[in-house]
Amino acid sequence: MTTIRRLGAAVAIVLAMVAAGTGCTVIPVTGPYTVGDDGTGGDPLNKPFQRMIAMPPQPNWGPEDTIKGLQAAMAAYADDPSILPQYLTPEARAKWSATGPVKVIEDAFEITYPTPRDGTETVLQVTLKAQWVASIGTDDAYAPTAGAWDGGTFELVKTQQGGYLVNKLPAGLLLTNSDVVRAYRPANLYYMNADMPERLVVDRVRLRMKPTESFARTILERLLKEPTAALRDAVTTSFPEGTTIESIRWNEERVLVNLSGPLDPLDLSAEAALRAQIRHSFADNDVAKGRIIEIQVDGETYAVDRPDPADPWLDDGGDTAYFVDNGAVHFMGKEGPAGAVPGAAGEQRAGYTDFALSKEETALIAAKTSTGISLTKLAQDGRWQEVIQGTELTPPTFHRDGSLWTYDNKNGVLLRYDPASGRGPERVSAPKLAGLDVARLRIARDGVRVSVTTGENTVQIGALTSTPEGLVLGNFRSLTTTEVGDEIVDVTWSDDEHLLVLVESKAGQILNEINVGDGETVGVPLKDRLVSLAALDDRVLGEVKTDKETKIVELNPDRQTWVPKVESNAGSPLFPLG
Template sequence: MTRARRLGVRLAVAAAVACAGSGCAVIPVGGPSIVNDAGGGDPLSKPFQRMIATPPQPTWDAEQVVRGLQAAMAAYDDDPATLPLYLTPEARAAWKPTGTVTVIDDAFQVTYADDREADAGEERKVSIKARQIATIGDDDAYVPSPGPAPEKDFTLVKTDKGYRVDKLPDGLLLTSSDVARAYRGTNLYYLNGVSQDRLVVDRVWLRVRPTESFARTIVERLLKEPSAGLRGAVTTGFPPGTKVDSVRVGEEDRVVISLSGPLYLTKPDALMAQLKLSLNKNGMAIGRTIEVQVNGEPFASADRDLDQGWTDNGGNTPFYTDREGALHVLTDDGSGVTVPGAAGQPNPGFRYFALAKQTSGLVAAMTSTGISITTLTQEGRWQQVIQGDPDKLTPPTWHRDGSLWTYDRKNGVVLRYDPQSGRGPERVAAPKLQGLDVTQLRIARDGVRVAVMTGRNTVQVGALTGGAAGYMLANFHLLTTVEVGGEILDIAWGDGEHVLVLVKSKAGQSLREINVGDGETVQLPLKDKLTYLAALGERILAAADTDKGTQILELNQDHQSWTARLEATRPLFPLS
């Protein structure tokens, strides 16, 4: 599926106006000129439009100067020399371009504190009013923050060369079109923290630079820490001190990455998987062998058939259903048969089944006295492992390490049970969840990210940090919320990058697929009234109340329509 972009960014193209009788080009006030740059045919580059800022003119009024300053901010990374021309010497010394980038709507307004034009040496107060779209942090994370932005206040001084800005907020103020023009949403891949057998995606927004290929930009960013949402939860195959010397296309269509540093200390497999996925998922080096050289000597290579087990979600895995308290598995002919053992025996008191990794053969269910587990074998018998009021425990969820998790709402704690040790359940620290009404807790298949529903109207996403030293749920940020009068019916992880959120509002139901990295949201079509969700990569299932009773529907490959599969109460996949 091609995921549509939600960000609503539009590419604005400023037209040059010819000077009468002189043949020169005058750049329109309030917008820099734009030069198309397709990367010179470099297969490791991304096309982009380079900004050329305009210096302030003596005849410009205060609004024109502020708009010109904002346009110079959009060009600042490519042309840092023009923006200081808008500032007084004092402002030039005080202003800092670093820090959070504020992204506002293209249609911002410039307002005045008063209508009187300033005389020479006098000040004039000007503000930018706009709808804020997002922020881009120092960690390159794109954080949606829709709503009115705090006014940005500027103090201008009238000089003999026209207005100059004497006071302004630190940081860059960019429009959504500026970001669309100069940034690219980019997936980086890091290793999950404990087992280091799987890659975890970290979505960041990187500036396209005219002086280097985008492939090099990706590799250099990959050598740094992940964004704040994954810090303490993931690791990397690159030792500290690794540097990028060059990224180029070599002989036989090979991408050659030249590094320097202590890479002889690391195992190459994970490192090569990080590079291969980070480049290929962003349109770089697709179909090419990647070769890494260290200090000029061959180090490792990753061919076109790099093992996808690093991110594979098990797309051919059959799905399971709950019917009258018995677990069924879908057969090749499209019907469902009961699984072996106790889990396949009807028991109306059992609900919210959850499957561990397929190789473990473990299944959990909510009962009238807590949570029990069994094996999918003829000898399997239910064993209660977590005791509690089922109305005060969230539905069970499995970690890929084989442990079972739930949130105890009565005591306000996260519980983890490890079947291998047989001890427990143990409490897991989650300080950011203290005092919240946690109604769902879902661990992603990457074993790192966690989605939490609070009440019936908010979803947050965090990460499991700490690893072998002791898990902790941390790094939470808001993913989505619904308006007053609406409620969230169910959530499910599709992969480690997307959460499905089923919402009921006054207008009806909606099904949202949300990228946890930058908030990109795709609205999926609905026909029947849905109740429960399950997903595995591109496969999306839902239970629906239809005129034929409760049925399991599957979203077709075009993601435009649904097909009824069989009658059942609730669908589920392993680790869903």
């Protein structure tokens, strides 16, 4: 067995010489050097990276060197596809394809030989074993993957000139984690909610850097394509089919994007949405740097977009914090309690739990009871009214359109109640939830993504998609699963791309913030034992409950410590939506 570590960390320097057997070198790449155009090396519209230069197989290489060189050629394949075929026999070249998901493994991998070797073999079976890191789909979605990867079986044949060629190998590209860190960048793309096109929805991808173009162009080229499978049929775009990029140029104050295609300058709503998609896709990836963005069509000005602090495209539905005291809902001010809300919701009442808030402009609040879910207005004349009946309902959650949602475990159906219509709840198709024990369901503030906790230890992410038959909750994929015996205590959206997951483990509580786009997980330190959470962007509130007290604590901006917010008789922190 041979253990190989090829480029164990991201390369930080230029390798001026290539040692025999390494099969690669790395040079820094910042794009072409046309000042003010798509690839200016030092401009913030670019993301410098290091380009892999692979070597052809050498006559003096053994099996390990050949496998190392082949893997390096895979890492360089997108920039130079001519080297990798040189490692393959004619038979392998005819069968192998680079298409399909990219497999990402740890930098250290093992090469084993199934049978004892005496050095005279002309055909050699080699197995490559490594730890999975992730896969990158054909839609550029990055999916973390745990466990061992042992699907790497290679057949090597000795050549008459010496050295080896690969006769059989797994399909697709195999990259190490360092390859991905070096050549790929995470990027947020913005599309429009298909049912509420005034709201943008973020889509997280991994984009491969290209030495021939700026990162700004790489982002925009990808934005012209379909979203990842996670958001397929849930979002739409303002770019008409046939739109292409002619050029991207800039100076210190302005980015000039010249497009070509059937863009209608008289369609003001499409023009506003297109500006928003470009603005946020550039800003989130740190390539526009606060510049004015001028959009042209065939050289003629189409729109000019300036940074707007009051940007409506990512509206969260309100930022007021609330809490519950003995069944009565209270406002939370900067310094603590600020009084009860008006109407029935502000009155103490037993038996009402799991409160949820709509957008502030809609001013609705819902709560779960022993017989169903009740609803009231946050107004002086507000009165509680049971709108969904059931004894096995999940806690209510509001959609940004004002509708109220829950899952009925007894009947295995997803229910939606529209207060504007006043009619009884309607069923929404969610075939992937059939037969599952749904513990909680929460709709994100973007009105598209939905987190679903099943059983005690699994969180899935789905999306509300539009079909000719109506809304469907689908596009499910697993986000996290805890260890057996651990229990998920609470789950809440902090923003459109991050979910906070509170877990009770054997060793104590764990709070993780997980990016639902690529699974990136950051632990949040805890001091007190929490029983519930609420979050909005950088604000995170937690409910602490002991035998002596119930209080609200807030996570400091340093995200390391918690401070008391409401000292006593306070639980169930709330923000609108989420």
